[in-house]
Each structure stands twice: as C-alpha cells, then as structure tokens.
Amino acid sequence: MTDGFYVTWGASEGGGVMAPGQSLPPHGKSLGRLDYANLCQVIHKGAVLYGRDNRELDLLLFWEVCHFVSRVDRVLSRPGGSLLLAGRSGVGRRTATCLVSHMHGYTLYTPKISRGYSLKHFNNDLKNVMQLAGLEGQQVVLLLEDYQFVHPAFLEMVNSLLSSGEVPGLYSPEELEPLLSSLKDPASQDGFTGPLFNYFAYRIQQNLHIVLIMDCTNSNFTISCESNPALYRKCSVQWMDGWSESSMKKIPEMLLAKVEGEGEKSGGEKGHKRKGSASGQGDLCRSFLMIHESCREYGATPSQYMAFLHVYTSIYSSKQSQLTLRQQHLQAGVSKLNEAKALVDELKRRAAEQSTLLRTKQQEADSALQEITTSMQNTSDQKTEMEKIKGKIAQEVSKCEERKGKIDDELREVQPLVDEAKRAVGNIKPESLSEIRSLRMPPDVIRDILEGVLRLMGIYDTSWVSMKR
Template sequence: MDFTNAQFTVTCDSNPALYKQCSIIWLPGWSTASMRTVPQLLLSRAVQDEEGILGHEKNGEGTLSVNDTLLECFLRIHKDVSDKLATPRRYISFICTYMHIYTKKRTDIQQKQQRLQAGVSKLTEASHVVDALKSQAAGQEHKLAEKQAKANSALQMITETMRNANTHKVEMESLKEQTERENLQLMERKKAIDVELTEIEPLIQEASAAVGNIKPESLSEIRSLRAPPDIIRDILEGVLRLMGILDTSWNSMKTFLAKRGIKEEIRSFDARRINPESRQAVEKLLIERKESFDPKNARRASVAAAPLASWVTANVKYSYVLEKIRPLEREQSKLYQNMKLTEQQIGKLSLGLTDVDKTVSDLKNQLNTYTKEAAEIEIHLNKAQETISAAEGLVGKLNDEFERWKKQLTELSKDLKELPVNSLLAAAFITYLSMAPEDLRQSLVAEWQDQLGMKNFSFTTFLGSEKEQLQWLSEGLPSDQLS
C-alpha cells in the first residue's frame, strides 16, 4: 500500500472492502531504531545466505560489510531526501539495491582479480625460472673459468718447468765453479791467518801454561803484602786492565787474586775480549814501566810475578795480531757461509732436476683433464644460454603486460576496498534521485560524497563500462554525470 504510487487511489476505489471489512493502520514512516534495525537484519541475512552458498565463512575483504558506520550511512542518506521519497518502501528498495549492486560488482572485481592474478603468477613464475637458469648459467660460467684457468696454469707450469730445468742446469754448473773458486780463496785466507798466528800462538800458550803452574802459596804471599813493590803493582795493573777491571787499587788487586779459580780464569782468558782503550793503557804501562815487566826483575820480585808479566806482554801482542787478522777471519767466515749455502743450492737443484720428468708428466695429465672438462661445460653452457635467451625474449615481450596487470590488480584492490561506499552512493542515486531534477541530484550527491569521504565518485563510471559509455555518446545521450 504505497500511497505515492499513481494507482494508489484507483486501487482503493476498486476494492471497497478495504474500507468496509478492514481496519487500516496508517504508518507514514518507521522509528529511528527500526530504520537502523532493518538494514542490519537484511544485510546480516544476505551474509549468512552467501556463506551457505559458498560453503565457507567470508570475513575478509569484499564481503558484505555490516557495521554501525554503514548502518548509520543508510539512515543518514534516507533522511536527507524529501518526505515524499523517504518512505519505508523506498528504504527497503535502497537496501536491496545496495545488496544487488555490491554483490554483482564484488563478483566482477574478484573474477577480474583472479584472471589477472593468474597471469601475474604465471609471468612471475616464468621470471623466477629465468632467474634460476641465469643462476645456474653463472655457476657454469664460473666453473668454466676455473677449468680454463687451471688448464692455462698447467700449460704455463709445463713451460716454466722446462725452462727452469734448463736454467737450473746452467745455474748448477755456475755454482759448482763458484764453489771451487771460493774454496781456493778460503784456503788462501786460512794460510794467511795461520802465518800471522804462527809466531804469537806459542808465546800465548807458553805464558798461559806458566800461569797455570803458579802455586797458590805464591799468590797468597803477594796478597799478604801490606804495600806491594812497584813491580808487582805494575804487573797486576796490566793483568786487571787487560781483563777489563778499571779499579787498580791494591785492595782491588788482592780481591782479584783471592777469587776462586783465578789462575784458570787468567789462563783461559780470550784476548778477543781486550778493548782498544785497555790495550793502549797497558801498552803505555809497558813503555813507562818497562823494567817492571823484565823477566829477571819480575822473578826477583815474586815467583808468581814473572809468569803474569809474560802473560801481559804476550796478550798485548796477541791482541794486535787478532785485530790485524780480524778482517781475514770475517772474510773467511763469509766465504765459509757462502760455500755452505752454495752447496745447499746445488743439492736442491740436483733434486729438482731429478723430479722434472715426473712433474712434467703429471702436469700434462692435468692439462688434458681440465681441457676435456672445460669443453663439456662449454657445450652445456651454450645450450643453457640459448634457453635463457628464448625465455628472456618471451618474458621481455610480456613485461609491459605484466606491469599493466599489476597496476590493474592494485586498482582492483582499491576498488574492492571502496566498494561498500561506492555501492551505497550508487544505490542511493538509483533509489532516490532517478526522478529528481539535476540541481537536486548535484546537491545531494555532493553532500553524500562529503559525508562518506568519497570525493571522486562517478555514477556512470561506477555502474557503466567504457564500452557502454561510448555507445551512449554515439546514440546522442549527454556525457555529464547527472543526466
């Protein structure tokens, strides 16, 4: 019983029983609570029916959204229209139109998403296959480079081994000649050193032996002296200075003579330890106190003094000889070390020449193995490169399509997210504004867009395809959004 229907009066007049036999309850509108409850019941029932048909629960993106915000939007839009249009029947029609538009648009969007996602997945899979082939090819290239490098290395080693073998033969002959020359030089240096030592070594040995024969009583006798004679003091000063003792006082001399094993220390003293300053001081003493070191005078002063005087004189002379032959000894030592090193080099060269044939044979076997393996890898690599080139060509041709599909998927996801609001606006437009003038359409649509935060809503774009819009234009229909 829609009183806004054009046939409402005719229907009532043709059915007088409605007045005579019925009690009419006239409700021009519903309460606000009812207006909120009705869409909740209808939309909730639609969700349950949808779940039963699909066989699983759908709570994710794209299902009919039943929440307080949406219910409030239904009621707000309904109240914005004139009282003539804001009837319960139109409210029900508004809700049903929303469900119809939402369900159809969601199905269309999801089907497009599935088709595009299938294409994107296939192209992504193809791209992954190409990447895997590239990775395998890179590994094969690395192996090929390794095998080629090993083959080149083996060939180079064969060449170097043969060249080194010839070089080593020449070097070994040269080293043998050098060893013979150095051996002759060493013998000459040894003779020169022996000549220098021939005269002085007997004196040193004789003086050392004489010191060793000094009796302890003779040393004790010298130590017991309160003030020793000048001869004994001069001789002991020479001994102390040569042995590096700078304190030449009488107490120092007595302490020196009292040391355990002093005779052996003096007898085995190495003249190489005498520094030039000490030797010069003793030489000066020998010149200035020459009579003190005379064997006869020394023997008269003490039995122990004479051997010590001879020891001082002999060691001063021996020190001079050692200083003179020191360069010869250094040269002799250097020649000896060079000769030992040369002999070691000759031994290594001889051993290396013995192993040359075996080394060359092993390297040739390695070269053959690496060359064969490299050839096999190169064949497989060429086949893989052909496959990669073909696959890359195909994927490259479809790359623009791939990017376009991804962009469309993003747009469809955005459309699906905005679908509840867009469906609400479209349903409101169809239900309440289909018979309204353009100015009213424009004002209400702008108001609803502002309330719902949807600034770019287009009724014709949302419900009509590009093909349909072009057809409308070709048939002379206006292109504005409100006609």
C-alpha cells in the first residue's frame, strides 16, 4: 500500500481522453493501482503532451507531486467532482489541476483578471462555463484562485453554482428561452420530465468541476469557507500545505542534475562530474533546506523555495557556461598549439628528408659535372680530329675540281659527236622502224647497233624478239 497510487490510468479500461459531449459514468471512472515508477511515466507523458498543446511545464516528479496528481485525478473523474485545494503557494496545485484536466480531455477555463475586471465580466465567464457544461455537455473545469476573487460576490456566486448548479438572477427569462430550447431532445432521451431549466442545472452539476485554490494561511480563509458552506459540502477538501523534508532535499538535486545535463549537452562534455558530487551535492541540498527553514518565521512558502532554487540554478548555469566557454577557449588554444607543434615536427621531418635528398642530388650533380667535363674534353679531341678530316676533304674537293676540269675538256671534244648523233636519230622515220620490225632476221649492221643499244639500256636479252619489242 505504501508504494501504490489508485488512479484512473491504472484501471484495465484506462483513463483515456473524454470525447466531446461524453458524460462520465454514474460513479466516476474506474480506478486501478499504479506504483510510483509507473505513475511517474504516465505523468511525464501527460506533461509532454500538455507542453505541445499549451505551454511547457517545468515539472519535477517526486512523491508529493504524484500524490497530489492522484488526489486530483480521483475527484475530477467523478461526475461534478469539485475540489477545494487549501494550502500555500508553490506546492503544485494549479499544475496538478491543469495537467489532470488535459490528460482527461476536459476543457479548462479560468477568468483572465485585468485592471477593470468587474462583476459583469465574471457573470459572462460563468455563463460561458455553464453553457459549455449544461448545453454542449462538455466536461469543464473552472479553476479559481484567491487573487481572482476581486469582488466579495464572486465567492457567493460560486457557492450557489456548487449548491444547485445555477446562479440566481444570472440569466434573464429572455436569455433562457432560446438557450433551453436546444435541451428538449436530450431531456426526452434521458427521460427527464421536469422543467428544462432544472435539466440545465442538473447537467451543469454533472459536467462542471469547480477547483478552488485558496491560501489556508490567509486570515479570510476560514470566514470565506464558513460563509459559503457549499465549499465544504460539495467540494473535496484537499490540504496541500507543503512537501516532506526528503522531497525538499531531493528537489535541488533534480534541478542541479537537470542544469548539469543541459550544460553537458551545450558544452559537449562527456562523463564530467563535479568533484565530490555525492557528498558535496548532499551538503549543498541540506544547506538549501536550512536557509529555507530559517525563513519560516517570515512566512517563506514553497513557491519562494522554488524561486530561491531557480535563482541559484540560474546563477550556477551562468557561471558554468562562462567557465565552459573559457575552457573551450583554452582548449582551442591548446589545440592550436598542438597543431602548430605537430606542423613544426612535420616540417622538420620533411626538412630532414629534403636534406638527404639534396645530398643525393648534389652527388648526382657532381657526377654529371664530371661527365660533362669529360664529354667536353672528348668533344675537343673530336673537334681537332674533325679539323683534320676537313683538311683532307678540302684536298679531295681540290682533286675533284681538277678532275672535273679534265672531264669537261673531254666532253667539249665529244659533244659535237653527240649532237651529230642526236640529229641523225631525229632523222629516223617511223616507216623505217616499221620496215626493220617486219624483217624476219635483221642485217648484221642493224643487229650490232640494236644489241649495243640494249646493252646500254641494261637489257641482256639480245634476241630478235627482244630487239623488236
């Protein structure tokens, strides 16, 4: 029994979201048992969904929170279940109400108090709520806090609404007639035979859940409750005065763990923990509690304790981010120095390799220079030899010129004979050649001439057939 919470989410059929216009079972939703771990999972999932649809809840889950949520759940899951949450500010009454209402699919309504908020505005807000619950059949949660009772008549009207489901004089007869006409069919389906206004009030009592959040330390708290007895008779009075000492010590641990987790994500640290995290964190949490206890006589509330912790975590987070940023700068500087050192080492290594390569190339250059010197010496020798050959060639050219002169002299003597032969050949007629070709055997003179011609032409076939061809 110590670790169990009886809630609607633990029932076999579950505590699902209500469909629009769906009424609660006559005795409320079924309950089932959930242990602490499972209930935390359910509440966390509900908080995530609430954050998507409305605003993100800064919710820390510890035993009292689960206990508060389970108490609110059991009351709001009954037809017309209403709550008077008495306690001090900051214990989580509003958060529990908003969360449970959203998880059940109820419509949450709370007046928006402004500087000129008056009785007329409150009447309009009550009409909206009553019409949602009485006409449309929606499950509506009307959340009212101490600061919203700016007029004494507000609490009296809520008392009437709790007692009978109506507020005398709120509607004029002209307003009611068109409103109630839409309830004729639902009333006949439910077998209701009385006046439609009574059916309207009955539906309000079934579908409207009023949650009053009041400060029990206020001097007017007892007077307000005694003046409006429906707050005792029609509401489930839940006292939420504070948290246990163990929870008060656990809250700072949870906040610091959350801040450190966010710091690790943003700073990219892995496995870093504060020195002496177990003992040091425990001492720190005890110090927080001692500071809060020392202010009890001045009326310190849980909300002020949370504000104190949030201020501390904000300062801690700011200092942590500053140190993390400085550490990152230092790490970046060290990283640059390491890179420079590695670069210098690499340059030294390359310089050593280049030095070795330079020695090798120098040796190759010296060898090449030696070869060039030898080659130049050989070239010089070859040049001398070429000069000698050139002299010999000049002598040969001189001899050739001399021989050419002799040949030219001989040609001058022979040239008239050649010219005469050309003229003689030019006088040969084709008829004479045809006549010779027709001979069966040529005369000796013609044979000797033609054989000489063939020899000069390089043809050694000196037969008559070859001669004719």
